[in-house]
Amino acid sequence: MTHKITASHIGRVIWSEFKPALLASFWICLLAFPIMTLSINPTNQSFKFSLDRMPYLALGTFVLSILWRFFLKRRAFIGITKAVHQSEGLPEDLRKGPKPSWLTVVKASRYRRQGIYVLLAIMAILPFISSPYTVNVMVTALIYVTLGLGLNVVVGVSGLLNLGYIAFYAIGAYTYGLLNHYFGLSFWVCLPLGGLTATLMGLLLGFPVIRLSGDYLAIVTLSFGEITRLVLNNLTVTRGPRGISYIQPAGFFGIDLNGAPKEFLVNYLRVDPAMDINKIFTYFIILCLVIVTIIFVFRLENSRLGRAWLAMREDEVACQAMGINRTRAKLTAFALGSTWAGLAGVVFASQITFINPASFSFLGSILVLSIVVLGGMGSIPGVILGAIVLSALPEQLRFFSQYRMLLFGALMVLMMVFRPGGLIQSTREVYIHKTNGNGKGDGNGTARLEALTGAPKPEATGERP
C-alpha cells in the first residue's frame, strides 16, 4: 500500500505538531508579559516599557516546546518498539530481550572487587592533588551522600515522605556546635552524641506520626523541620540568627595539622601550600563515614528489619497481615534515618566551623529529597550518584549565575520525565527473563525451584511461556 504524500498532507502534520508549541509559546509570553516588558529604574523611581525581549522569549519557548514534544514522542516510540521486540511472532534474532545495562555489566564483572579498590585508592589520593576549593566541594558532596543514604532509608526503602529531614542534620550540627562552644567537647566525643541526639529526636517525631502516612506525614515532617529552624533561631542558648562560630575542626591526636605535617606534605607531596590540612582530614573522616554508611545501609536493607520496611512501603495492610509490627518498623525507619543526618551534621559543623539556622532551611530538605529521587529511590549507587551530581552541579552551573537555580529546576524536570526511576534505578526484576515450563506446569515444582534458586543470574533469553 502506498499513499501519495501530498503537500497538504505534510502541511497538516506540521500544523498538528506546531499548534501545541505555538500555544505554549503564546501562553508563556502572556504569563511573563509584565516581568519581561517592564523594568523599574530605582534611582528616579520610574519604569520603562519595552517589548525588546518578547521575541526571544516567544522563539525560545517555541523551540523548547517542539524539542520537548519530539523527545516525548521518541520515548513513547522506543517503548513500543521494545514491546514489539519482546513479543511473539518475531524471528529469533529480534527477540533478544532487553540489553543488559552498563550497571549489570559492572555488577557481574569479575573485576568488581578490584574496581572498588581502585576507586578507593583514587579517593584517597584525590585531596592531595586538588585545590582547597575542590576539597571543600568534595567534602560537601560526601556529606550529601551520607544525607542521601540516610533519607533513602526513610523515603526510598520505607516509603515515608519526610520533608523535614534537614532538621536532624541541624540537630547533629548544633549538638557539636553547642557542646564545643560551651563545654569545649571535642569532635570525637560529639560525633556519637550528635548521632544519638538525632536518633532520639527521630523517635520523638516518630511517635506522633505513627498513624499518619502520605500527605499528612509530609505536612507534619515539614512543620517539624521549620519548627526546629525557628527554635534554633529564637533561643538564646543557640545565639539565635548569629549562630555559633569558631567551632573546632576535628582534632588528630592533638597534633596541629597545619604545622609540621603540612610542611611535610607541601615539601614532599607537592600539596597546594594554600591548603588547610584540617580540611583534608575532614575529607577522610567523611569518606570513612560514607563507607561505613554504605556498608551499614546495605546490610540493613537485606536484613529482617529492611524487609519489614519494604513491606510497609508496599502495602500497610499486608504488612500487618504478615505479622510485621508496623509501629516498630515506622519508628526504627525514622530513628535510624535520622542517625545519619545527625552524624553528617557534626561533620558539617567541623567542616565550616560556623553554623546558623539559615544553613538548615526547607530548601535543604528538598535538596536531599531530590538526591534520593533523582538518584533512584531505594538504590544505593543511585543515591550516591545523585548526591554527587546535585552537590557538584550547582557549582558547575555558577557560570550561569542568576539563572543557576532555574536551570537546575529545568534539569530536574527533564530528568523526571525521561528517567522517572532515577539515574540508577533500584534493581528489581520487573519482567520475567527466564522461564521454564509452559505456564500450566507439570507438577514438577522441585526442578523449577532448583532452577530458580540455584541460578541467581537470570539470563535474558527473551523466551515467553
Added chain:
Amino acid sequence: MTKTMLELKGVRTAYGNIEALKGVDLHINEGEIIALLGANGAGKTTTLASITGLVPPKSGTITFEGEDIRGARTENLVKKGLIMVPEGRHIFPGLTVLENLKMGAYVLKDQSGIKKDLEYIFNLFPILATRSKQSGGTLSGGEQQMLAISRSLMGKPRMLLLDEPSLGLAPIVIRDIFDTIRKINTENGTTILLVEQNANLALMLAHRAYIMTTGLITLSGTASEFLNDENVRKAYLGG
C-alpha cells in the same frame, strides 16, 4: 473428638458511632472449613478484623485455642498461626513473586524450612513458579489471589482467614482456587474460615456455615442443611 479452635461470644465492634458488629457468636472446630456468608456491609470483613486485632472489639470474648486473644496485636496472632488473607488480596506490588512469598515467612524463627515450603507452594500453584521473578503488581487478578493465599501459607498457619478469595475472578479460576483451599484443609489439617459472597460455591466447600445480616449471625447450620433448605435457598442462594 472435636476441639474448638476459635470462638467468638457476643463480639461488638464499632467504627466511631457506627456499630458494625452487634454481638457476634460463632465457633470453629479444629480442621473445619466454615463459610461466613452475608450481603454487602453485613460485617463479615469487620468480623475478621476483630479476630485479628486490626479493629479491636468493644466487648465480647474471642478465644483462639483456649486463649483469650481479644485486643491482641496482629503480629502476635500471626506468630500463633492465625493468619488472614485480606480482602482485595493486598499483595506487595513492587516485590517479585518470590519476595512476596518470602515475606509471608517473616514471623518464622526457623528460616531453613523456607525452601521446602516454596517447593510445596510451587506444586500447589505451578503458575507462580514460572512467574517467580515477576513483580507482584504485574500478575493477573487470579494469580494475585493465588499469591496472596500462598504467601499466607508461608507463615505456617494453624488457621486461615480468607476474605472473599473469589472477588472479581472468572468461574474457572475460582474453582481452581477453591480446590486448592480444600487441598490445604485436607492435606495440612489447616482450619479455614472462609468469608464469601459466592454462597453456592462456598457451601460446596464448607462443612458448616453462618449467615450474617447487619452485624448479627442470623442463621447457622451444616452446609448440606443449607443447600437442601428451600427457604435458605430462596433467601440467600438465588433460588
